[in-house]
Amino acid sequence: MARLLASLLKLSLFLPLTSAATTFTNPVIYQDHPDLDVFRVQDTYYYSSSTFAYSPGAPVLRSYDLVNWEPVSHSVPYLNFGANYNLTSGRAYVKGIWASTLRYSARNGRFYWLGCVDGKTYVWISNGNGLPNSGSEWNWQPRGTVQGAGCYYDAGMLVDDEKGEIFVVYGNKEIRVAQLTDDGAGNLREIKNQAVYNSGSTTVEGARLYKIRGEYYVFLTRPADAELVLRGGSSVWGPYTSRMLVDRIAGPLTNAGFAHQGGVVDTQDGRWFYMAFLDAYPGGRIPVLAPLTWTGDGWPQVVVDGNKAWGKQYPMPVNTTRTVRNGMLGGVDEFRGGKLGEVWEWNHNPDGGKWALDAANGGLVLKTATVTGDLFAARNTLTHRVVGPKSRGTFRIDVSAMKDGDRAGAVLFRDQAGYVGVHKTGNTATIVMVNALTLVEGSWTTSSAGVVAATGPSITGGEIWLRIQADITPAFGTNTGRQATFSYSTDGKTFTNLGPALTLSNSWRYFTGYRYGVFNFATKSLGGQVKVKSFSTELV
Ligand SMILES: *[C@@H]1O[C@H](CO)[C@@H](O)[C@H](O)[C@H]1NC(C)=O
Numbered sequence: 001m002a003r004l005l006a007s008l009l010k011l012s013l014f015l016p017l018t019s020a021a022t023t024f025t026n027p028v029i030y031q032d033h034p035d036l037d038v039f040r041v042q043d044t045y046y047y048s049s050s051t052f053a054y055s056p057g058a059p060v061l062r063s064y065d066l067v068n069w070e071p072v073s074h075s076v077p078y079l080n081f082g083a084n085y086n087l088t089s090g091r092a093y094v095k096g097i098w099a100s101t102l103r104y105s106a107r108n109g110r111f112y113w114l115g116c117v118d119g120k121t122y123v124w125i126s127n128g129n130g131l132p133n134s135g136s137e138w139n140w141q142p143r144g145t146v147q148g149a150g151c152y153y154d155a156g157m158l159v160d161d162e163k164g165e166i167f168v169v170y171g172n173k174e175i176r177v178a179q180l181t182d183d184g185a186g187n188l189r190e191i192k193n194q195a196v197y198n199s200g201s202t203t204v205e206g207a208r209l210y211k212i213r214g215e216y217y218v219f220l221t222r223p224a225d226a227e228l229v230l231r232g233g234s235s236v237w238g239p240y241t242s243r244m245l246v247d248r249i250a251g252p253l254t255n256a257g258f259a260h261q262g263g264v265v266d267t268q269d270g271r272w273f274y275m276a277f278l279d280a281y282p283g284g285r286i287p288v289l290a291p292l293t294w295t296g297d298g299w300p301q302v303v304v305d306g307n308k309a310w311g312k313q314y315p316m317p318v319n320t321t322r323t324v325r326n327g328m329l330g331g332v333d334e335f336r337g338g339k340l341g342e343v344w345e346w347n348h349n350p351d352g353g354k355w356a357l358d359a360a361n362g363g364l365v366l367k368t369a370t371v372t373g374d375l376f377a378a379r380n381t382l383t384h385r386v387v388g389p390k391s392r393g394t395f396r397i398d399v400s401a402m403k404d405g406d407r408a409g410a411v412l413f414r415d416q417a418g419y420v421g422v423h424k425t426g427n428t429a430t431i432v433m434v435n436a437l438t439l440v441e442g443s444w445t446t447s448s449a450g451v452v453a454a455t456g457p458s459i460t461g462g463e464i465w466l467r468i469q470a471d472i473t474p475a476f477g478t479n480t481g482r483q484a485t486f487s488y489s490t491d492g493k494t495f496t497n498l499g500p501a502l503t504l505s506n507s508w509r510y511f512t513g514y515r516y517g518v519f520n521f522a523t524k525s526l527g528g529q530v531k532v533k534s535f536s537t538e539l540v
């Protein structure tokens with residue numbers, strides 16, 4: 001009886017927490033998911049974001065309430081943009097997938113991803129799958145580049161299923177609209193292209209195109225502090241008139257930039273929301289959500305708080321019983337199920353012959369894929385976005401099959417990086433902390449392959465736990481250096497700090513925020529391997 005009472009009490013105490021929340025808190029995802037494009041199909045919201053040279057690229061997130069998201073796919077399973085994306089001849093850090101666009105056509109049951117990379121506009125499609133309630137797998141296929149088109153810089157797509165029309169809005173200062181046709185097999189061809197707006201000397205980009213109540217709207221960012229709206233009336237070709245939507249609006253986080261770029265989306269019952277992002281370095285660019293209302297004459301307005309700032313909290317956008325399964329944090333990943341989770345992305349296209357999942361026992365085998373002294377030149381570094389504001393990531397790794405000269409470990413990966421790892425010399429595997437790994441801003445060549453800042457004991461057992469604790473609380477535009485610390489354990493319970501804290505870079509120029517990563521490269525010859533048995537991450 002007492003137990004029943006206790007469990008009833010527990011239920012009543014905990015039920016309100018597990019039942020639907022009535023408000024949400026910004027940022028909706030405390031993770032680097034920049035250049036976002038958001039849209040709805042029936043009761044399901046999709047979110048596409050940019051990933052530069054990380055592979056697979058252009059992750060797809062799914063939500064039923066615009067607040068709780070889960071990673072479900074990548075529109076670009078491998079980067080088909082040239083050999084430098086494989087890190088075999090040259091490198092592509094900071095190149096690759098910038099602002100791009102994802103849309104669904106109910107007419108042909110097809111998702112389209114489209115984005116400009118190195119001057120060409122690439123297309124990937126997924127047919128009739130990944131849909132709400134379909135239970136089917138995504139099946140992304142390349143469709144080359146848009147025929148007859150150049151670079152659709154910062155593209156935004158509009159699929160008008162009523163009229164069977166496809167448009168793309170794009171550009172920087174000169175904003176253009178292109179009309180496309182699908183040949184039936186998902187190949188896109190440009191049939192018309194026209195400039196619709198010019199901002200003169202002010203930079204505008206990050207375009208999105210919508211048809212709302214029969215009227216065309218273009219949303220543009222003035223990077224990185226404002227958002228404009230253009231209205232073109234009933235013709236997609238304009239003429240367009242403009243108005244500011246938000247201009248250096250405060251909130252919702254301090255030491256993060258201004259809410260800008262992103263896109264708008266409606267709910268099934270006709271309410272609207274604007275999802276923008278903040279430059280929140282060192283963590284990257286993180287999304288924030290606010291309701292959007294419309295003036296009587298059809299201009300959108302962001303609902304601000306009592307201080308005219310972007311709200312820290314708003315009422316939940318949607319009441320639904322549908323929940324996402326995986327969430328954004330990831331929890332513990334033991335690399336089971338024969339497929340890498342959608343939270344993972346490699347530093348460039350991986351060498352597929354040098355990694356494998358152990359289907360029977362779980363775990364990820366990483367064979368050395370590159371002979372180099374430079375982590376930035378090594379293939380097959382697997383990365384996971386740091387979750388903010390403060391979290392830690394722990395890799396459990398079996399290092400018993402490392403070879404002389406091999407280096408493996410857990411890196412806090414960006415253009416200014418550090419790691420805790422194992423350097424194998426002869427038969428001795430030594431635990432080290434390495435910092436000052438640095439890329440030159442702009443050329444992204446390596447200026448420092450790192451310095452051993454601390455040496456720990458050598459390990460005799462086969463397994464080691466390597467942990468990074470990172471504080472990515474926004475410090476953008478400040479001189480405050482957020483810190484990360486590195487530690488190791490030989491039993492998974494007691495962790496020992498190693499080396500000095502790493503001061504994180506607040507610069508935006510690398511674009512992508514800090515990531516946890518696991519790596520294994522050779523300095524002498526290939527043939528060694530490690531097995532990553534698990535990764536766990538939690539807020540601290
Ligand atoms: C790059 O890697 C992809 C797969 O990851 C492969 O299909 C392609 O052939 C490689 N390209 C070059 C030039 O090595």
Ligand SMILES: *[C@@H]1O[C@H](CO)[C@@H](O)[C@H](O)[C@H]1NC(C)=O
Binds near residue numbers: 316317318319
């Ligand atoms: C969700 O349900 C709550 C409680 O019934 C209600 O106050 C709120 O207005 C609803 N929100 C939406 C978006 O329907």
